[in-house]
Amino acid sequence: MSIYDLEDTIDNFFTHETHVKRRQCDEFVLSRVRGLVNPVQLQGSCSYTVTAGTEKPKIFQFRGQNYDIDMKMLYLAKRIHPQLVARCIYHGTIDNPRDPGPGHVHIYEMDKLPGTAYIMARDISANQPSEAKFFAQSWRNNQYSDPNEAAGLLSEVKSTLRLLLRSRFPRQYLPNLLKVLEKLPLLFSGALPFVLSHQDLNEMNTLIDPETGSITGIIDWAEASILPFGFSLWDFENILGYMDSEGWHYFDNRRELEDAFWQTFWAKASNITESKKKLIRVARMAGLFYRYGFIWNGKTIDREVEASDASSIAYLDAFCMTDDW
Incomplete structure (x- = not known):
């Protein structure tokens, strides 16, 4: 390293x-x-x-x-x-x-902005209600109403994810990828709001109060785009644990942290039906493949991930192999 x-x-x-x-x-x-x-x-x-x-x-x-x-x-x-x-x-x-x-x-x-980059204060758990309020603000600010724009965006995302099917992308992730591709039209149908999605909401770009863990700032919006809600939820996954040379490790209180996040989100967002909750999980998985299925150079894809890309594979193993999403 x-x-x-x-x-x-x-x-x-x-x-x-x-x-x-x-x-x-x-x-x-x-x-x-x-x-x-x-x-x-x-x-x-x-x-x-x-x-x-x-x-x-x-x-x-x-x-x-x-x-x-x-x-x-x-x-x-x-x-x-x-x-x-x-x-x-x-x-x-x-x-x-x-x-x-x-x-x-x-x-x-x-x-x-005040605060410290989360990566510099990993001994402090990020405040889940604070993070949930950030995502709820996005949910309440729908950005798309033109069906033609939505159709064009669907075509772009679908074409990008389908690159993984024609590459040396490891086969073990394909079952979940194929489920995502099947559900993509629903994601872009307007069933979920189209929101401003940061797309690089990592531990370096999230500022927190080191005393309370509350979010104090979000920086580096260079890769932001408009997508159905949920594509940036991979960031929430990242603050539930940590990666080291042995792979991904969830914190012992992961379930407690998840519950705090979602309870706050459901309360602060509006009009969340069970069908929308299911689509949010699909969008989250789509975002995980978008994030970790490719080697990125800013907004541009260099290439698809291969078995030799140890860091990306570790994240894909942790997040994209599960059956209960």
């Missing part, structure tokens, strides 16, 4: 993702706010993120040329989750005048 190193990760971004120099980015930050430029402790592979400012600290993120954020999606996220999504300004791009050509970076300035 490789050891994360902050400076190596930053150097890798400026070596492989852009010809813009780190100094150029830091100088831009100092042209906007006073104070020291401090890189955040957890850097993404396709961006360089820093904090700066004394009275009201700001986050500045420099994203690779092909990893820009859809600002309409971000504004929508801010409207739906006003307390959990930072206000963001897009400042355009920076290029390197001495090395013109592809490789510029996109510049985003954001308010600094």
